Amino acid sequence: MPRRIRPGRLRRRLAIAYVLVAGISAGALALGSFLLVRHDRLSDSLSRAKDSVTFQLGTLAPNFLPLTEKNIEDLKTSFEHTDQHIVLVTRGDVVVPSNTSFDPPIPSGLQRLVQRGQIGYQRLQSGGHHLLIVGGKIPGSTDELYFLFVEDRNYRDLAQLRNVLLIGWVVVLLLAGVVGRSLAKRTLEPVAQASLAARSMAEGLLATRLPVEGQDEFGTWATSFNEMADALEAKITALSEAQARERRFTSDVAHELRTPLTALVGEASMLREHLDRMPAESRRPAELLIQDVTRLRRLVEELMEISRFDAGRETVQAEPVEVLPLVGAVLRARGWDGSVSVDGDGLVLSTDRRRLERIVANLVGNALEHGGRQVRVTVGRDGRGAFVEVNDAGPGIPREHIPHLFERFYKADPSRSGTGSGLGLAIAMENARLLGGDIAVRSEPGLGSQFRLILPVTESLPSGEGTVASDHDHGARGPRNQGGTG
Amino acid sequence: MDERVLLVEDDASIREIASLGLRDAGFRVTAALDGRDGLTRALHDPFDVIVLDVMLPSLDGFQVCREIRKQSRVPILMLTARTDTVDVVVGLESGADDYVTKPFEMPELVARVRAVLRRAQAIPEETTISVGQLEVDPTGFTARKDGKDLPLTATEFRLLLEMARRPGQVFTRELLLQRVWSYDYLGDSRLVDVAVQRLRAKLEDDPAHPSMIKTVRGVGYRLDRP
Numbered sequence: 001m002p003r004r005i006r007p008g009r010l011r012r013r014l015a016i017a018y019v020l021v022a023g024i025s026a027g028a029l030a031l032g033s034f035l036l037v038r039h040d041r042l043s044d045s046l047s048r049a050k051d052s053v054t055f056q057l058g059t060l061a062p063n064f065l066p067l068t069e070k071n072i073e074d075l076k077t078s079f080e081h082t083d084q085h086i087v088l089v090t091r092g093d094v095v096v097p098s099n100t101s102f103d104p105p106i107p108s109g110l111q112r113l114v115q116r117g118q119i120g121y122q123r124l125q126s127g128g129h130h131l132l133i134v135g136g137k138i139p140g141s142t143d144e145l146y147f148l149f150v151e152d153r154n155y156r157d158l159a160q161l162r163n164v165l166l167i168g169w170v171v172v173l174l175l176a177g178v179v180g181r182s183l184a185k186r187t188l189e190p191v192a193q194a195s196l197a198a199r200s201m202a203e204g205l206l207a208t209r210l211p212v213e214g215q216d217e218f219g220t221w222a223t224s225f226n227e228m229a230d231a232l233e234a235k236i237t238a239l240s241e242a243q244a245r246e247r248r249f250t251s252d253v254a255h256e257l258r259t260p261l262t263a264l265v266g267e268a269s270m271l272r273e274h275l276d277r278m279p280a281e282s283r284r285p286a287e288l289l290i291q292d293v294t295r296l297r298r299l300v301e302e303l304m305e306i307s308r309f310d311a312g313r314e315t316v317q318a319e320p321v322e323v324l325p326l327v328g329a330v331l332r333a334r335g336w337d338g339s340v341s342v343d344g345d346g347l348v349l350s351t352d353r354r355r356l357e358r359i360v361a362n363l364v365g366n367a368l369e370h371g372g373r374q375v376r377v378t379v380g381r382d383g384r385g386a387f388v389e390v391n392d393a394g395p396g397i398p399r400e401h402i403p404h405l406f407e408r409f410y411k412a413d414p415s416r417s418g419t420g421s422g423l424g425l426a427i428a429m430e431n432a433r434l435l436g437g438d439i440a441v442r443s444e445p446g447l448g449s450q451f452r453l454i455l456p457v458t459e460s461l462p463s464g465e466g467t468v469a470s471d472h473d474h475g476a477r478g479p480r481n482q483g484g485t486g
Numbered sequence: 487m488d489e490r491v492l493l494v495e496d497d498a499s500i501r502e503i504a505s506l507g508l509r510d511a512g513f514r515v516t517a518a519l520d521g522r523d524g525l526t527r528a529l530h531d532p533f534d535v536i537v538l539d540v541m542l543p544s545l546d547g548f549q550v551c552r553e554i555r556k557q558s559r560v561p562i563l564m565l566t567a568r569t570d571t572v573d574v575v576v577g578l579e580s581g582a583d584d585y586v587t588k589p590f591e592m593p594e595l596v597a598r599v600r601a602v603l604r605r606a607q608a609i610p611e612e613t614t615i616s617v618g619q620l621e622v623d624p625t626g627f628t629a630r631k632d633g634k635d636l637p638l639t640a641t642e643f644r645l646l647l648e649m650a651r652r653p654g655q656v657f658t659r660e661l662l663l664q665r666v667w668s669y670d671y672l673g674d675s676r677l678v679d680v681a682v683q684r685l686r687a688k689l690e691d692d693p694a695h696p697s698m699i700k701t702v703r704g705v706g707y708r709l710d711r712p
Contacts, residue, residue, distance in 0.1 A: 258567065262589040263499035269591035270507055297589055319675075320704035348704065353675065 010191075011184045018180030019173060026172040030165040037161060041154050045132065046121060049149045052084075053119060053134045061138040061145055072096055087133075087146040102148050104131060111135075114144045123151070130155045190218035194225060206233040251307035257300045268293040295421075302423040306408065309430040316352045316434055323347040323356070323379045323388065330360045331377075340364055344379025349386055349455060355431040356455075360388060362428040363439075363451045367392040370412075371449055381457060385437070388453040396445035405441055428453075489534040489603055490514045494524030494550065495565065496542050500588075504537070507592035508599065521545025528554050535603055537595070538582070539565045540573055548580045555581035559639045561602035565590075578680035583641040584667060585674075601668040606640035615650045618711055620689075620698070622650045631689060641666065642685045645678075649699070649709035658706040682707055 060078075064071040067090055076098045079086050085102040089095050089111070097103040104126035110133065113120035119136040135146035193210055200208045209229055210222040268290045275283055308314055324344055331337040349356075360377070367375045371392025378389040397405070401412040406429040409422035425439075432439050436456045443449040491513045495501040505515045516531070518524035521542040528536055528550070536554065540547035551562055564577040564585040577585055583602045586595055612624040621630040622643075629636045629646055638646065644666045649657060663673035666681075686693040700708050 255567075258588060259497050259500065263497065263503055265589035266500060266503040266507060266592055266595075269593060270503065270510070273510070273592070301589075 011181070011188050014184035014187065015177065015180040018183065019176045022176030022180070023169070023173045026169050030169050034158075034162055034165055038158050041158065042123075042151075045149065045151055045154055046134075049121070049132055049134050049147070050119065053136060053147050056147070057119070057136045057138060057145060062140055065138065065141055067141065067143055085148040087148065089144040089146070090142075101127065102129070102131070102150075104133070104148070106133070106135070106146055110146075111144070114146075190222065194221070197225065197229075201229060201232070206236060247307060247310040250303060251311065254300055254304040254307055258304070261297060261300050264293050265297055299421040299423075302421045302427060305427055306423055306430065309427075309434075314430075314434055316355070318350045318352055321349050321351050321353045321356060323349055323386070326353065326356060327360055327377050327379060327388065330357050331364065334361065334365075336364060336368065339368065340375045340377060342377045342379070344377075345381075347379055347381060347386055349457065351435055351455060355435055356388075359428045359431050359435075359439075359453055360390075362424040363388075363390040363453065366390075366424055366428075367394070367449070367451065370394055370397075374448075384454055386455045386457050388455075390451045390453075391448060392450075393448040396447055397441070397443040397449055398445060399443075402441050402443060406439070488512070488514055490516065490532070491599065492516050492518060492524065492528055492531075492533040492536045494518045494521065494528075494537065494542065494547070495539045496520055497539075500539075503592070504595060507595060508537075510592075511596040511599075513599070521547065521550045525550045525553050528560070529557060533560055534606070535561045535563060535599055537563045537565065537599065540567065540577060548576055551577065551580040551582055555639070559606075559637070561606050561640050563598055563602055574674065575676060575680060578677065579684070581639065581684075583639060584677065602640070604668065605644045605666065609647075615647070617650050617653045617709060618698075620650065622647050636688050638685070638688060641681055642688070645681050645685055646689070646709075649707065653709045653711050656702045656705050656708045662706065678707070 061075070064075045067075075067088075072088060072090075075088065076086070076096065079098040085097065085099045087095060087097045087103065087106065089106065095103075095106075104124060107122050107124065110120045110122045114135045114137060117137055119134065121132060121134040123130065123132050125131070130151040132149040132151050133146050134149065135144055137143065138145050190210070190213075197208045197210050206229070209226045212219050212222045212226070271286050272290050275286060278286060324342070324346060327342055327344075328337070331340050331342065364375060364377060367390050371394025374391075374393040376391045378387075378391070380387055380389075397412060401410075404410045405412070406425050408426045410426075411422060429439055432453055432455075438454050440452045440454065441449065442452070491508050493501060493504055493508065493515055495504060495517070496519055501517050501519075505517050508515045516527060516533070518527050522544045524536075524538065524542070525545060527533075538547045538550060542550070547564060551564070554560065554562065561584075562582045564574075564582040566573045566577060566585050566587055574585055583605070584598055586598050609624040614621055614623040614625075616622075619632045623629070624647060627640075627643060629638055629643060645662065648662065648665050649655075659675040659678045660673070662678045663669040663675070667673055667677055682699060683693075686696050686699055690696045690698060698710055700710055702708055
């Protein structure tokens with residue numbers, strides 16, 4: 001059973017890979033540019049704040065020293081109408097904001113930095129605003145002055161940028177998904193086609209070819225596939241032609257041999273009648289001639305029979321057949337009834353009489369030739385169907401030969417020429433298969449062999465009884481299914 | 487004896503050895519080389535039996551057989567190539583009484599020729615048998631239905647006579663082969679089937695639905711009283 005190819009699995013993987021690559025690169029790009037812009041904007045705003053603070057601390061603030069109540073009030077007022085706000089810290093604990101709505105707690109880290117005499121800054125959020133606090137000591141005093149810069153605008157711009165980039169990224173992701181899917185589908189289309197084509201070739205449609213589109217790898221692949229298909233088709237056609245030719249040849253040879261063989265058989269039969277009137281020196285050669293003509297006849301007839309099977313022209317003409325009397329008739333007709341015993345029950349089968357006769361004759365003939373002693377035919381039925389068993393108490397068949405027994409011209413012992421044509425068992429098997437049956441072999445070296453013909457039971461009438469069918473002529477003519485009841 | 491046999495066979499060797507064998511057995515043999523020649527001889531000279539090869543140049547054995555049957559009831563023995571082709575059935579349907587398969591031994595051919603000859607001989611000691619409207623006269627070798635003569639061949643007549651002797655009894659094919667065709671065993675049951683068909687075609691009002699010769703499935707045939 002060819003494993004079924006699950007369509008779409010590889011396609012999905014390809015699309016996912018595509019989305020991942022596009023997502024990661026677009027994301028990295030967006031994130032990078034966002035960080036860059038943010039850094040730029042914030043450091044720009046910081047440096048401007050620092051410049052302004054340095055100037056105001058160094059130049060303006062000392063004018064308000066010493067920090068009396070009035071000076072503090074003046075200092076505050078001077079900032080009241082700018083968009084800048086200050087927080088003044090005097091003597092460590094008195095905190096005076098210029099605008100009460102901008103009065104954040106001064107972070108202690110920043111304050112320590114400032115107390116050591118440095119200019120420090122920190123960003124924080126307070127009262128819904130983004131604030132940049134830059135502070136320093138007023139030169140010539142211990143008072144600290146902190147300037148508050150409102151950076152809301154900066155942050156708003158950055159947030160906007162972030163949102164735009166995020167939306168852009170998602171759009172890229174979606175786009176990559178759609179494009180990736182269709183791209184994967186387009187890419188893998190030739191693979192799906194090739195797998196379909198391969199399967200249809202496996203099913204025997206040897207004329208299957210792939211369309212060659214474009215000069216890409218798939219185009220090359222399709223060309224190679226088609227070349228392989230061409231070669232395969234040519235090979236198989238050549239093989240089957242050779243086989244047909246061979247079979248036709250066998251059949252022709254057999255047919256061409258028939259006319260001279262008919263003359264030979266007639267002549268030999270007349271020689272036999274006159275044997276006793278022959279001079280002694282020609283009698284023995286004449287006897288041998290008669291014997292060999294018989295052998296040749298058998299070989300040619302069996303060759304013709306097997307070539308008819310090869311041509312597939314054999315048909316089954318089913319009729320009710322009483323098996324036990326048939327076996328008896330076969331044995332009597334060949335003069336074997338003295339050396340073969342028969343037992344079994346009154347089995348009636350719907351089958352082809354002549355083919356069954358042929359099988360029985362070939363199996364018994366084989367048993368007599370190779371087994372020799374105590375050949376016994378048993379007719380009966382069991383769970384698997386009807387059977388005709390041919391047993392002998394001969395030397396048995398070595399195990400390694402059993403699988404080949406039904407091959408044409410197979411001889412278990414090549415040194416034994418035997419009188420058989422080497423086709424008897426092959427013909428028996430062909431006939432058995434045609435009747436829907438089989439032949440099983442069991443053998444015990446030294447004890448004997450058993451050939452068991454198994455046939456399907458399609459109809460069984462007790463012998464001697466029957467119904468009158470006046471409206472149908474039940475003559476066994478014309479091809480008919482072996483299951484037909486006539 | 488001195489019965490006259492016409493042997494129609496195209497192969498020289500087979501023709502010669504068969505002639506020799508039949509002459510040895512006491513027949514007067516005339517040989518014909520092809521179908522046309524055979525047909526001409528068969529229609530012009532009286533023969534007791536015709537041995538006819540199927541594969542013949544100019545006119546094949548089936549055609550020869552059909553042509554002879556239009557004018558004569560002479561027993562015809564076919565020489566066929568194979569037992570299980572349509573050859574046999576076509577041969578029997580074209581009117582042959584029996585067949586011998588090639589290759590054959592001389593005693594076999596002689597025995598078959600004698601058997602068909604025996605069938606054609608009159609049976610003087612019996613009286614006419616009546617089954618319904620059917621009359622079978624063994625002495626005159628004729629059969630009548632409703633007073634009209636039936637054109638039966640020797641084999642068909644013997645078959646009818648055999649069944650008419652015991653109407654209502656079922657005859658197996660084997661029994662009929664033995665009684666009519668003189669086969670002791672392994673006769674070809676198609677001989678019986680085809681002969682019954684031909685007999686029905688001449689006997690029955692509707693051969694497709696026979697009212698006289700009935701098929702007994704799985705067993706054989708029976709002649710019913712009407």
